[in-house]
Each structure stands twice: as C-alpha cells, then as structure tokens.
Amino acid sequence: MNKKTIIRTFEKIALYMELLGENHFKVGAFRKAANILELDPRSLSEMDDILKLKGIGKGTGAVITDLMDKGESDLLRELEETVPKGLVPMLKIPGLGGKRIAKLHEAIGIDSIESLQEACSNGEVSKVPGFGKKTEENILAELEILGTREGKFPIWQMENVVLLVEEHLQEIEEIKRFSVAGSYRRTEEESSDVDFIIVTDEPSIVREKLLGALPIISTIAAGDSKLSVTLDLEDPMDADFRFVKAEQFASAIHHFTGSKDHNIRMRKIAKDRGMKISEYGVENEDGSVTTFESEEQFFAHFDLPFIPPAIRRNGVEIDRAEEISTLVTLEDIKSDLHMHSTWSDGAHSVREMVEAGRSKGYSHIVITDHSQYLKVANGLTPERLREQMTEIRELNEEFTDIEIFCGTEMDILPDGSLDFDDELLSELDFVIASIHSSFTQTEDEIMERLHKAMKNPHVHMIAHPTGRIIGKREGYKVDIPKLIGWAKEYGKILELNANPYRLDLSTEYLVLAQQAGVSIAINTDAHAIEQMRFMDTGVKYSQKAWLKKETVVNTWPLDKFIREIVEK
C-alpha cells in the first residue's frame, strides 16, 4: 500500500459521489483529503499517524484503514457497483456535472458517452426536464472536440500561447492594462488553461474584438465581466478573460492567480476580521469596499508581505510569511553561468550575448558552448575552444562594466570519460559537465558517469542533472539524493536549468539540495538572446522550493564569484 493508491481511491470516490449528486461539501471532503496527502512531502511510512491529519476524519479514515487492512475500499466498491463506469468520462464534457449526468441516467438510461451521443442525435435529451435544444446542440458540439482537448499543458507550451494572446491584447486600444493570471503566473509546471485579467471601461467592445481576433473553436461563456473560449490551436486550449475596472485590478489578479487553497486561506483570514474578499476588493463589515493599488497593498491590508505567486499553494506560504524576504528574486540575480553562442549551436555571437548580458545589468556571464563530442551541436574542439578564449579575452578588454568568463558545457561521455582533458579544463574559468547521450543506461551507469565528473577538480557544476523534459520525457535514471551528497562532498554546484522545457532540478530536489547545503545556480542555458528571459521563470520556479538568496550562486557579486569559484 502506498500513498498514491490512497490518493487515487479518494479521487475515484469523489468522482462517483459527484455522479450520485452527493452534497458537494461531502465530495469536496474526499478531494481535500486526497489533496492533503498529495501535498504532504512525507511517504506513507514516514507518517506516524495518518488518521490524525487535519482533514482526515471518520469517513476518509475508514477508507485508509480498509486499504491498509484489505488492500481495497468497501466504500469505493459499493460506489462502483452502484454507478455505471461509463458515466465517469462524461464529467469531462464541459457543461455536464454530476447532477445533470445523474439526471440523464435516471430519466433516459444514459450510461456512456456513446449512448449520450445517440440520445442527443435522436432529440431524446431535449425532452428531459431541465434540458433543451441548446443543451443538446452544445453536448454534440463538445463531443466532437472531446478527444482533442488535452488535459494539462507543459509550461513551455503555455508560454507560447500566452505570448500569442498577449500580442492580440496589445492591439486592442480599449484595454488599459492586462496580465496573465492563473497557474501560469504561479509558474506551475503544467496548466490546464490560460487566464487573463483585463482592465477596461468597455468590456463589451473588448469582448467582441477578442472574439474577432483570437483563433476560436468554441465560445464557452461571453458576458460583460468574463469571456471564456476554447482556442483553435494545434492542441486546443481553454482561455478565460476577466474584465475589471482599474481599481479592481489588484484584487482581481490576486483572485485569479490562486491557488484555490491560497485564496480560501486568505478569505478565512479576512472573515476572522469581519471582512470579505472577492475579486472586486475587500468588503468591510459596514458594506463598504476597499480596493488596492497593487497586490502588495492587498497583502499589507492583512499584515502580510507580498507573497510571490509561485509559492501561493496550500496556505503554508502564510505560515512561513516571515521567510519570504530571504527568497531569491530576479533583482538579486547578477549573472548567468550557462549560455551558448554561434561557436556551437547558439543563434547569437559571443559579442551579442555579452551585450544582452549588459542590458540585463549582469556583472558577469559565462560563455559555455558545447564540447566536441556533441557533433549535432557543433561542439568545440580544444583548438576552437582556445580560439574562443582569445575572442572572449579581447571582449573583456573592450567592456569594463561586465566580466565575461570562459567556460564550457562539457559532455560526460557514455563510457564515463570527460570530453576534455584536465590541462584544457584548467585553462577555463568555469566548467559545466552534463549528459546529452545514452539516456537509457542503468542507474548505476548514469551515476558512475556523474561521479566521474563530480570527482574532477576542474568541474564546477552539473547542468540539468536529470535531463527531464516537462511533459515529454522523464530524464535519465539519477539517484538525486546520492548526487546531492556528492555535490556537498566535492563542493560542486547543481543547476536549476531555467529553460521551461527543463526546470531541472525540479522543486522537490531543490528542497533536498538546499537542505544539504549545496549551492544552486539558476541558469538560462540560452541559445539565443531572447531565451535569457528564462531567468525570470527560473527564479520564480526556485521560489517554489523556497530557495534562499544565499543558496543561489548567481546572486553572488563578481568578486565573490571569482574568489569562490574561478580561482578555486
């Protein structure tokens, strides 16, 4: 028995109860219990008494006991016997919830997507009280696109959609201000849709312009305060737009950034003070509404510091509010230690990357092109690397406001050897080692490769330690706790690769690394100037692991970087 089984059981129970039209607080209690276990970092064996957790009571506790004792839950089995399995997927149809599905089942015996489709086509659904022609049409339309609507989208896919939508929003003159909100603003690895807050005095004009400009498959809702559509993209994605007045912006963006649990916690705090939080402001006991200039002011109203969106999760962020000032922010970042140029597979010259670094206000950067093994990336031979070093030295003469260091992103070869010899490595200021090949090796083989790199005195950092691509591949088999142990032992840096495809190390491992006292570098791995924007994503993502400034190497000023890294 493991935690995942319990979580899945709770979720299934909630689904079936929803289909029985159960009280939604009851359904919610099971979902909440699942969520509590999900967010608890401990494994089942590490929890001394799971039944005493807040949110686990008699009903949910009985399910856990059942699962522990017999490996199955009586409650779930009963539900499975009562509710036809075919009803579950119907919950995915927008507009249909438990109550209406139950009604269709009861009235005309609908027990699957197929029978629903047939009943809609025959006009039987519109004869059921509470259902009409329009509903029937909508269900049929939704069934058409059901298979194409993905569940969750990785952050790198989200970013493309956000940029696309933002282009359209910029074109509309009635929009005074806008911002993305929702899970994307919280820098979640995956999101199910995209949310925008729009400040305007002309919501209906903006709505119509958006409907005209955006690629749209279907309109889910279109009112004066909200527009909800499914975007016509390669993978169709839902987008929500909320229209608010300027003075409501701070409250609205807070509300629609979530998370849901964060909002619930904030509302509880407000309620205890006789106030009521909504997306339009804070309602006081006398009925007057206070609005805010900024989210900072909103939080200050409740005696809280600004809580970064990335850490707005389950309320823990409120308990740990006094730690927030120690977290790394974009303003703290003084360098980017992993960047490519046209010497290997980058799109811009070293000079252009340097200029970009200057415009970011960095005090130093490291150019780290690929090494010779990586032929597809035009990896540098020792000769070419030495030529590049000459170019970098010349640029250093030219620029006085930024220091450019010579580095490499050196491959750790499949046989565990390193792509450059120690003599060449000793000439470099900063050496990154990373794996780009033979991902399918056993954990022992991968760990042997990493250990080799870790033991080399010239290596400073391991880049993208797991090789994962969010939503696409798991990465190679790395024993991260062991790797963190080595990093501590040999004094190496581990990377948080800020590229949204990677975000590697992931949150849970960053937590472990910081606990172990290992330094982390947040790097963009930029292969083009535009990609240097990923630093923002990386910093926000690091906040999820509560990385402190002192943990992050890029917050170090130039002299400390030279002293602790380059000259060491």
Place this chain on the structure above:
DNA sequence: GCCGTTTTCGGCCCGACTGTTTTCAGTCG
C-alpha cells in the same frame, strides 16, 4: 465528510454565465 479559544451543529470562498426557466439550479473557476 470535516471542523470548532465564539460552535459538536451549522457552516463550509465567492461570484459569473448559461439555459431553462418564469426566479434559479447547475457548472465552472
């Protein structure tokens, strides 16, 4: 179903939109 330095019962975050209704339930975020 869960919870409680106001409560062991009565709340549970709050509001928008739709479709089917003649004032609101269901769904969604």
